[in-house]
Amino acid sequence: MLGGMAQQLPLDELSMLIARIRGLLLTEEKVVAAVHSLARAAKDSVPGTIGAGVSLLDSRGTRTSSGYTDSIVQQADAVQYELGEGPCLTAWATEQPVLVRDVHGEHRWPEWRRAVQQLPVRSVVTAPLIAGKEAIGSLKLYSAGPHTYDGSSGRLLELFAAPAATLIAHIQASEAPQKLTEGLRQSLYSRDVVNRACGVLMERQGVPHEAALRQLIKEARDRGATLQQVSEAVLSGPPAPRA
Incomplete structure (x- = not known):
C-alpha cells in the first residue's frame, strides 16, 4: 500500500527517485516527450498503480498536452475533461492533492463517477503541477483496487510533482516563450x-x-x-x- 510506503521510504531513496525524474525530463527536448517520461517514472515508482498520467492545462482547464502509460488512463482522463469535472481538474483548480479512496463510493463528481464505473479503476490520487505561482496541470495515479492510496500518497505525489512542474515549465518556455508572458501570468x-x-x-x-x-x-x-x-x-x- 502506498500510504505505508510513503511513511517508510528512506529519505535517500526518495531523493534518488526525484533525481531520476529530474534526469528524465532534462534529457527531453519536447513537452510531449517530457510528460510521457514523467508518467512512466511515476507509475514505476508507486506499487499498486496500474497507470499514471500527466495533463498540462491552460487557464480554462482545457488540456494542451498529455501523457499516459496505459489506455485506461487515457479513457478515464478523456471522460473527465469532456465533462469538465473530476479529481484531476479539482487538483488543478484548488492547487491541492485530491484522493479518491474508492470510485464506487465517490459522490463529488457524479457524472465522472458514472462514466468510469465500467473501467478497472477503483482508487485515484492526483496532485497539481505548480511552477512558480502557476498551476500548469496535474499528475495522477490510478489503481485497480480500492483504498490503495491514502493521505500520505498525495504528499508523496507532490514531492514528484514539484520539481517536474518546474522543469516542464522551462521546456514549455523554450518551445513557446509567449506562453509564459506577463500577460498570461496575470490572466491565470x-x-x-x-x-x-x-x-x-x-x-x-x-x-x-x-x-x-x-x-x-x-x-x-x-x-x-x-x-x-x-x-x-x-x-x-x-x-x-x-x-
Whole structure:
C-alpha cells in the first residue's frame, strides 16, 4: 500500500527517485516527450498503480498536452475533461492533492463517477503541477483496487510533482516563450479568488464546495473565459437576498 510506503521510504531513496525524474525530463527536448517520461517514472515508482498520467492545462482547464502509460488512463482522463469535472481538474483548480479512496463510493463528481464505473479503476490520487505561482496541470495515479492510496500518497505525489512542474515549465518556455508572458501570468486564476467565489455559490445555492467548483469550471469553459475571470464576476455580482 502506498500510504505505508510513503511513511517508510528512506529519505535517500526518495531523493534518488526525484533525481531520476529530474534526469528524465532534462534529457527531453519536447513537452510531449517530457510528460510521457514523467508518467512512466511515476507509475514505476508507486506499487499498486496500474497507470499514471500527466495533463498540462491552460487557464480554462482545457488540456494542451498529455501523457499516459496505459489506455485506461487515457479513457478515464478523456471522460473527465469532456465533462469538465473530476479529481484531476479539482487538483488543478484548488492547487491541492485530491484522493479518491474508492470510485464506487465517490459522490463529488457524479457524472465522472458514472462514466468510469465500467473501467478497472477503483482508487485515484492526483496532485497539481505548480511552477512558480502557476498551476500548469496535474499528475495522477490510478489503481485497480480500492483504498490503495491514502493521505500520505498525495504528499508523496507532490514531492514528484514539484520539481517536474518546474522543469516542464522551462521546456514549455523554450518551445513557446509567449506562453509564459506577463500577460498570461496575470490572466491565470488566483486560488484565493476561486475559493471565495466557491464560498459565495455555496451560500447562495446551498451546494457543497465540489459542486460550486464544477459550476465555475463549466462556466469558464462555456464562455471561453479563465477561471479567475468567472470567479471575479461571481464576487462582483449582486449579493444574495436575505431571508
